[in-house]
Amino acid sequence: MERKKNILDLLKKLKRLPQIVTPKDVSLILGYTGISPDSLIVDAGSGSGFLCIFLAYYCRKGKVVTYEKRSDFAKLVRKNVKLSGLRNIVVKEKDIFEGIKEKKVDLITLDMKGAEKVVENAFRALKPGGWLAVYSPYIEQVISVRGEMDRLDFTQIKTVENIVREWRVGRHTLPEVSGVIHTGWLTFARKTF
Amino acid sequence: MERKKNILDLLKKLKRLPQIVTPKDVSLILGYTGISPDSLIVDAGSGSGFLCIFLAYYCRKGKVVTYEKRSDFAKLVRKNVKLSGLRNIVVKEKDIFEGIKEKKVDLITLDMKGAEKVVENAFRALKPGGWLAVYSPYIEQVISVRGEMDRLDFTQIKTVENIVREWRVGRHTLPEVSGVIHTGWLTFARKTF
């Protein structure tokens, strides 16, 4: 990536799938986990790769391994990673349900159906003090994921909804009259030390 | 800073002033500006230094210059920066109303009364494509800041309110019944290329 090239400028050029984790939710993962820029990160449910590119961008000395089982999506992610110029992303065309090879991981992010089935493997792959962050559009998913987290040795478990309201400011000041109200919930959990 | 030391763990140890920009708002600055990790950042209204430490943490190859006119606060920030172990923060015991010496700045963050009086100087100090981000607890401040931004050559001007609702999940699932409803507005503006 060109020096001082802005990531959001870049991301506008990415080939996108309809559903992506939004900047507000992606950045909250940094804000709520505080992971180090040299972290080892595992990501699953790559979509078009926005989340893994964003994390790799701010964790330049670290590495992001992203699992994507569908080969068409994996191809898209590879294309977008190439566009980003980032060299610290590894795209694995694999189903994360079959296991996580990486060890002592600092952060695992899941944005996929059936995330609850990955929680136990994620727990094992995390280093002590490492974080799991799960993005869930539906409350039923949140409940399933929390059920799994609660029975493992996680701490600092927290589920949040992040609502960004845009405002019109000028002669008349008021919140935008209509717009996006909901994207999804983020659930955070930290492996005990 | 110790390798892979988590910034939020560290920040809990900081000596704090009562009012700090919260993690949700701090991280949104990364999410909405997408500034590069090697950015030159100017920050004013340091408070206890949370915002400048957070930015310096993720922009490790960059530099954060923080202006704080009150010597007691500047002392506190220096102490906290030292605790953080970060070496890319410069604390200036100066009033930013008197001018911004830095040139070609990538991001300027203002969390202070009278921020509207700094907008024009900020504009000049920014490089083309650079970002100004202003944190305002009151709507009157937002209106003043936007008034200044609107008459300068800024683009992508946007004011948002970022509301994070925590949820209880378990046998009964519901938003936390009471809690923090408001921290402040964030206004973003980008100097035209």
Added chain:
Amino acid sequence: MERKKNILDLLKKLKRLPQIVTPKDVSLILGYTGISPDSLIVDAGSGSGFLCIFLAYYCRKGKVVTYEKRSDFAKLVRKNVKLSGLRNIVVKEKDIFEGIKEKKVDLITLDMKGAEKVVENAFRALKPGGWLAVYSPYIEQVISVRGEMDRLDFTQIKTVENIVREWRVGRHTLPEVSGVIHTGWLTFARKTF
């Protein structure tokens, strides 16, 4: 009730149980059902009687029958109804699970655990075009209630969350910094004509 006596003044004097449906939620039932002031209303889960008193107040030519199985609560409701001076409320010390005797009801309101088990009986007791309104603090309750509604001949089914944010206005204008974030969901359904 004394002429032009205000109901909220009165309600402040009521003996209360900790949990009551709030004025914002109670009034939304009028706003979203638009029931006539001469309606026949059945209410269950009386609590301290706030909801049934409010409805009886604005439906003075109608009648509110409130079911409360616990005799201590029924006693409290009777006391509060007496304080209100309203003569169009009937307190039944009965378990609504055992059936609803009233026929051709205009509105049934449920604020109780197990409300989903009352939905079918409520459907039968309603007149065509009549409304069922269920107040649920937990999302699990909402889901159960909607499951029952969906399999019956209801129309205009709608679940809403009603959030009232208070604002400080003056030299500094901003939402109250902390406060109540969640009371409950209201689910409305109308028996088809």
Added chain:
Amino acid sequence: MERKKNILDLLKKLKRLPQIVTPKDVSLILGYTGISPDSLIVDAGSGSGFLCIFLAYYCRKGKVVTYEKRSDFAKLVRKNVKLSGLRNIVVKEKDIFEGIKEKKVDLITLDMKGAEKVVENAFRALKPGGWLAVYSPYIEQVISVRGEMDRLDFTQIKTVENIVREWRVGRHTLPEVSGVIHTGWLTFARKTF
């Protein structure tokens, strides 16, 4: 109005102007003032008459006087009042800036530009314990109105924002993804006894 005719059914048939006070805001006026069903109400800024018809519907033994200076709007309101079948509404084709003739009013509602200029006259027209409720789409209007209220002998002054989020409930449960975020603020004030 036909016995037990539902007001919302009726209101759907009204000829509408684009901007109307929504059912959630209209009903909150009952919820937060608790005015008696035999109240004398003055309303200004009739729009298409929705607010005055709703209030007249629940205050059947009372009377609503609505001021509308534009003869085309006044005509529309008269048409809609006729459709409603309600006989307790008086439409005055008059500018409320010129004064309020009614005395000992229980509730005055303002939904109009320049509402702040009516606050003092409203205060005089109210009976002790009577309420003023002002609907304001912009925060600048809220601030002006509060400025006037604060210098008069009002009590229980309160400004709220009423946000209703609709939810999808079923196989997947989540808030509606997009929709109306903002209608307006409601400011309440009560004349001291």
